[in-house]
Amino acid sequence: MGLKLYQIAVDAHDLKGLARFWRQVLDWKVVYEADDEVVIGSSETALPGIAFLPVPEPKTVKNRLHLDLTPDDQAAEVERLLALGARRADVGQGEDATWVVLADPEGNEFCVLRPKKTLLD
Incomplete structure (x- = not known):
């Protein structure tokens, strides 16, 4: 098969705070960080990772x-x-x-x- 799951994207109001929470939950590390994206993973090369991306609004529905x-x-x-x-x-x-x-x-x-x-x- 030609596809692999690369990462899961999560909208975040507090991008760095939410990434920190999930990093602690999973005992992962930050593998990439910029003002508009933080990616965590079990290692820098392991897939998938979780990418936190900024949005201005809070979550409102299930x-x-x-x-x-x-x-x-x-x-x-x-x-x-x-x-x-x-x-x-x-x-x-x-x-x-x-x-x-x-x-x-x-x-x-x-x-x-x-x-x-x-x-x-």
Whole structure:
């Protein structure tokens, strides 16, 4: 196949602040920074990265695309993310959901799933 996912673009009101939040969430580093773009990634050559691009307006509606994160310990990671500035979000997931919906400091929803087994487990 001739295509690869290069990066995920995220509109940001506070571009550097939101990039810092996600860098801490994922334990990634800044791989590119300019006044109009900040890109984070696990390394300078690893794909995909996440690019934060400035917009003047704040987020106003539910995301149509979101990230799902899989932790080793769901409860511990949710607490860590809340301490970093995430907040709990209700998108209609119900009380029996096995995932936790959070929002980043600008309101972008993301999910923390239950731990996933790998093929090696």
